[in-house]
Amino acid sequence: MSGNPLLSVQGLGKAFGALRVIQDISFDVREGEVLGILGPNGAGKTTLFNLISGDLATETGEICLSSEKLTNEPPHIRCRKGIGRTYQIPKPYGGMTTFENLLVTAMFGAKLDEDAAHRSCAAVLRECGLADKANRRAGSLTLLDRKRLELARALAGNPKLLLLDEIAGGLTDQESRELVDLVRRIRERGITVLWIEHVLHAVLAVASRIIVLNFGEMIADGAPQMVIADPDVRRIYMGLEA
Numbered sequence: 321m322s323g324n325p326l327l328s329v330q331g332l333g334k335a336f337g338a339l340r341v342i343q344d345i346s347f348d349v350r351e352g353e354v355l356g357i358l359g360p361n362g363a364g365k366t367t368l369f370n371l372i373s374g375d376l377a378t379e380t381g382e383i384c385l386s387s388e389k390l391t392n393e394p395p396h397i398r399c400r401k402g403i404g405r406t407y408q409i410p411k412p413y414g415g416m417t418t419f420e421n422l423l424v425t426a427m428f429g430a431k432l433d434e435d436a437a438h439r440s441c442a443a444v445l446r447e448c449g450l451a452d453k454a455n456r457r458a459g460s461l462t463l464l465d466r467k468r469l470e471l472a473r474a475l476a477g478n479p480k481l482l483l484l485d486e487i488a489g490g491l492t493d494q495e496s497r498e499l500v501d502l503v504r505r506i507r508e509r510g511i512t513v514l515w516i517e518h519v520l521h522a523v524l525a526v527a528s529r530i531i532v533l534n535f536g537e538m539i540a541d542g543a544p545q546m547v548i549a550d551p552d553v554r555r556i557y558m559g560l561e562a
């Protein structure tokens with residue numbers, strides 16, 4: 321871990337009408353970190369990702385990647401600058417093959433030329449355990465494979481920062497262990513990861529730091545075991561008395 325801040329979020333705010341969903345959130349993420357993001361349903365976690373990826377416009381605050389301000393850039397530019405993401409509900413291009421899904425990100429997102437894109441996508445498919453399904457129609461994949469495809473498609477853009485939105489949800493314990501192993505390998509490649517997850521044991525197995533959101537505010541930020549032992553987190557997120 322080099323220790324340089326890769327992502328910097330300062331004073332971020334977002335409302336939908338009268339509902340303030342993100343309230344003055346600030347944090348830095350260092351290169352090589354796996355930052356877990358916890359919080360009750362509706363806490364604002366996915367909205368935070370949408371603001372970082374550019375799917376939603378920011379109202380207040382700033383977002384920088386490697387000190388470069390991206391706050392007003394559209395999603396495709398943020399992708400090109402190194403931000404990759406998955407969606408909570410997998411969104412493959414169902415009529416295309418698994419391989420073609422990756423090519424879309426590699427060629428139109430990362431702007432690799434055709435040869436480089438083919439090589440990169442083949443390597444990512446192997447890494448994600450999808451090599452034998454390269455020519456399968458994405459719409460016909462199982463839930464686990466669709467989650468792998470979400471991740472593979474984000475990796476095909478060669479991201480520096482990967483945003484994972486509930487990739488373990490709905491999977492068996494064995495399947496979520498396989499995804500945890502994959503996230504570990506991604507971290508070992510030097511990719512920085514932000515991971516929203518309700519499957520606590522999965523994110524705790526790999527996160528180096530945890531933040532917790534509640535009603536759009538950050539209520540905890542620190543080492544996983546310290547955050548999990550925090551009385552407010554136990555009460556608000558886990559429904560346990562301190």
Ligand SMILES: Nc1ncnc2c1ncn2[C@@H]1O[C@H](COP(=O)(O)OP(=O)(O)OP(=O)(O)O)[C@@H](O)[C@H]1O
Pocket residue numbers: 336341359360361362363364365366367368
């Ligand atoms: N486009 C939108 N328009 C209006 N309200 C929205 C919109 N997107 C999200 N919200 C509301 O913002 C709040 C935060 O939603 P968000 O999806 O960010 O929460 P979350 O922490 O990711 O929840 P979950 O764990 O259930 O996925 C919720 O009350 C949600 O209903």
